[in-house]
Amino acid sequence: MKAIIYRDNGDPDVLRLVDRDLPTPGPGEVRVRIAVSGINPTDWKARSGASGPKRFPEVTPHLDGAGTIDAVGEGVDRSRVGQRVWLFLAAAGRPTGTAAEFTVVPAERAVELPGEAGFDVGASLGVPALTAHRALTVAEDGPRRLGPGALDGKVVLAAGGAGAVGHAVIQLARWAGATVITTISGPEKARLATAAGAHHVINYREGDPAAEIREIAPDGVDIVAEVALGANLALDLAVLRTRGTISTYGNDGGKPVELDVMRNMVLNTRFQFVVLYTVGSEPLAAAVEDVAAAVRDGALPVGEEHGLPLVRFPLDRTADAHRAVESGAVGKVLVDVTP
Known part of the structure; x- marks a missing residue:
């Protein structure tokens, strides 16, 4: 699979597009085929080292994204395979985020995305x-x-x-x-x-x-x-x-x-x-439930007509996407990963 990685903190040029083996979900985890990855200021701050040195030898960035579950680990309901989901805190405490064709996350960090909500909405939820x-x-x-x-x-x-x-x-x-x-x-x-x-x-x-x-x-x-x-x-x-x-x-x-x-x-x-990193499990779980309800009600649309322009980049231009966020691009910066 294609993935964006960095091995050293620094400017956007440390980001590289590489081939990596398909990850396997462990107990309590799901694997998601990422359609769209969302970038937040916390992502470039982690990459640059502004929020502290990286914790892993190699990091695939981005906390937020949306896609489809294609495999589940032990203890996860197999009926979730094929479910469209939005991801939050994908790279929190883990080396692999959503800037890749596939990522593995704890099952609770993959939240069902209602049929009427597109992947752009899903990738724009999470941190914001x-x-x-x-x-x-x-x-x-x-x-x-x-x-x-x-x-x-x-x-x-x-x-x-x-x-x-x-x-x-x-x-x-x-x-x-x-x-x-x-x-x-x-x-x-x-x-x-x-x-x-x-x-x-x-x-x-x-x-x-x-x-x-x-x-x-x-x-x-x-x-x-x-x-x-x-x-x-x-x-x-x-x-x-x-x-x-x-x-x-x-x-x-x-x-x-x-x-x-x-x-x-x-x-x-x-x-x-x-x-969000230190908010605690109960407030975070409550927020996830309420945000999911708001999405079902159609209360969180995105796009220019809804007040949040979408600025898009392909996966191989993730470095440019980071530059856009750092320079204060108005709207939500998204990376298109797979169709």
């Missing part, structure tokens, strides 16, 4: 959708699970609504009944955030964004899903309601975070930092 779910379910007085009506009466602010996680925050929050506000940097991203389903779109580079948000939510925002905490903290605190929650899954731009302790004490601010 599960991160968004966690961000929306950590408020002290909010739900631990998402579904229609779970966020009725709540106001959610999705920072950076044109990004992959921001896009998933908008879709999941709207599916769950929240009023969704998002901040963006220009008219093109505003168009995408509106297409994703945001009720209100605010350009944070113009006018008084805090006043605009407060006009929409006079009592303040219940949950902020934040991608750039250092840059956006002042705005977040200006619009957060008392006992509101700031769920942080990134610090784009790298601006240092400075906390006014007294101000946050008075607000009773709840800060929750989010990363």
Whole structure:
């Protein structure tokens, strides 16, 4: 089979297309013929060494993807052979991710993909959708699970609504009944955030964004899903309601975070930092179940018309796909692996 590998951390040029033996699923595992592999910032950070040195002599990257189960290991229901699935955390703690024609994962990391959902949707779930779910379910007085009506009466602010996680925050929050506000940097991203389903779109580079948000939510925002905490903290605190929650899954731009302790004490601010690797098995399993339900309801579509443009590369151009993600390509970068 064809696979992308790297043996040393570094820039995208360390990625190589090679031939490898077909992997065999072990007990509790499934083998998936990958149709589409999805790339996230965490993938290039792992490749570059920014998130720490690699743990295996050879690594096939990418956490997310979608395809068809073609073999199962001992203890896995054989009826799953032929099942269309989406994969999450495929390369977490393992040397082989989805940038290959076949990969092997624990059976629970391969989730059935409904017939009406294509492989592009499946490959775009994983990290973005599960991160968004966690961000929306950590408020002290909010739900631990998402579904229609779970966020009725709540106001959610999705920072950076044109990004992959921001896009998933908008879709999941709207599916769950929240009023969704998002901040963006220009008219093109505003168009995408509106297409994703945001009720209100605010350009944070113009006018008084805090006043605009407060006009929409006079009592303040219940949950902020934040991608750039250092840059956006002042705005977040200006619009957060008392006992509101700031769920942080990134610090784009790298601006240092400075906390006014007294101000946050008075607000009773709840800060929750989010990363899937250490979130714990119960929250992760709940997120997978709820995201799967949202997919069945048609609540997580992708593509330009749904606010998440798809940027595609063939497997032999995976290095170019990594460059696109690193350079901030708008939308979701996908690698087409097999037809």
